[in-house]
Amino acid sequence: MSVIALPHPETTGRPGTPRWLVLLTRRKTTLVGAVIMAVMLAVGVLASVIGGDPAHMDVAGRLAAPSRAHWFGTDDVGRDVWSRVVYGARLSLLVGVAVVGLSFLVGMVCGLVAGYYRSLDNVVMRVMDGLMAFPAIVLAIALMAALGPSVINVIAAIAVVYSPRVARVVRGSVLVIRETSYVEAARALGVSDVVLIGRHILPNCLSPVIVQASFVFAAAVLTEAALSFLGVGVPPYVPSWGVILAEGRLYIQQAPWLVLYPGAAIMLTIFGLNLFGDGLRDLLDPKIRGLATERQRVG
């Protein structure tokens, strides 16, 4: 058998392209997911350029069907739905990024502490278990009831809901890594706890965490839309996909575009994140499949 003649499929590709990029773009579905996310990112960032004023009302032109002037039609007070959807993308991205950042900061600290200091494990993880005993959306609703409607509070509430899920994944990895011989060696050399955790343990438990990031992002976007749809998320004057849908629900017979366009935006975003997340998982964490991923996806 000649095995040396063939180049390894993972290393083919144009020379100079980073290996991770080759790997990530090898699967078409991952690429599609990445493209969808890139488009959404561009729309969100450029919202003020490609969209008009999302709050401008034109009562005379209310509930107008999609046309050249209003690509996605207008709502019940004559606001341009395209502009509102575009600004909604900005809000969703903001919430997604902020929730991922916040819940990963809290979740990773808790997970590292619980996994490394066995004496604290019980206390930290019982609190996390308690928070996870609530269904995500119900806990988020309850937190919003206490905090009151605002964008910051939505971010905080969703981050509280998802931090324990991150913490659990991190703790699981730490428990394995802390028993490895390189950690033992570092400890024998007298490395301090902070350096040990930061330099030796943390980098090695990042893969499953990165995979989870895309799912937490998707969950954050979904939860924000659901909360705002229910009227307990962002205040009604903020253009959010959930708010647009809630208003559109009342006019679904006369103006279906009020539901269809923001709905399509949510679907496309989540679809893109799921495709990308699946690809990322196969790349970084091929051992986790099936049930474990679905558990991550559902939150």
Add this chain to the structure above:
Amino acid sequence: MKTYIARRLLALIPVALVVATVSFVLIHLAPGDPASVIAGPDASADDVQRIQRQLGLDAPMPVQLVRWYGRLVQGDLGQSIFLRKPVTEAIHDRVEPTLLLTLFAIVIAIVIGVPAGVLSARYHNTATDQALMVVALLGVSIPNFLLGLLFILFFSVWLGWFPVAGYSPLEYGWAKTLRSLVLPAFALGLVQSALIARIARSSMLDVLREQFITAGRAKGLGERAVVYKHALKNAMIPTVTIIGISFAILISGAVVVETVFNIPGLGRLIISAVLRRDYPVIQGVVLCIAFLYMLINLAVDLSYVLFDPRVRYQ
């Protein structure tokens, strides 16, 4: 087995304590004094004090917490501020639609999800498989409330097949109830069926790679017998888990979908309580759903024993 169940039940106690504590803390998270928030901006100092006494907020925190545990043990969730009746009664009045909706949805999810996953695995890497999995991924990408709105648009507004919204209680006949729940149950169940299909497929694929499947084929069993008799049974273990998880998710999903279809269940109850700042009701419903959720998760864990005799619990 018995000791395992007992141990699992005992393990629920600390979680239940944390759950009770979290729902207690929630009411105190509100910026400022919850009593004045409840009373509203125009309330007089007397009103605020009356509400404080009514809710027992005038006692020190640890005392309040102990009282809260004590009342919970007796099954007392307090009085609704707005509805002027016990919270347990309010929950009791609203639980029927939510439970029926959840049950209906889980049936739909299983009936569609399991066969789709099995088919997809049997015709692995064919057009059937790929088409089913793209649909399933689309399915997990649609939020249930959005699917509900789309259903209203297509089946109620455009086709006129179902009522746009509303719920017909069981006392007016189960046929009417069922009809009023068709769209919301599909909106909830289809999304979960996508999840179940994905799991059923991947666990079928894992099982089909096992040696006893090769052995079955080698001894001349038909493909049908191999897939549906030998593989399916073994692939059901992870699938049952995800069905249990789905069931738990559906309860909270129902909370959202009820708003879309104006169904007077627990979801509507908690949302209207949030809008009216009726904190005892919020606490009560949250606690009630969390306990249901815990019990379902326990049932799922216990069901392993039934489905997989290899699983031994020490």
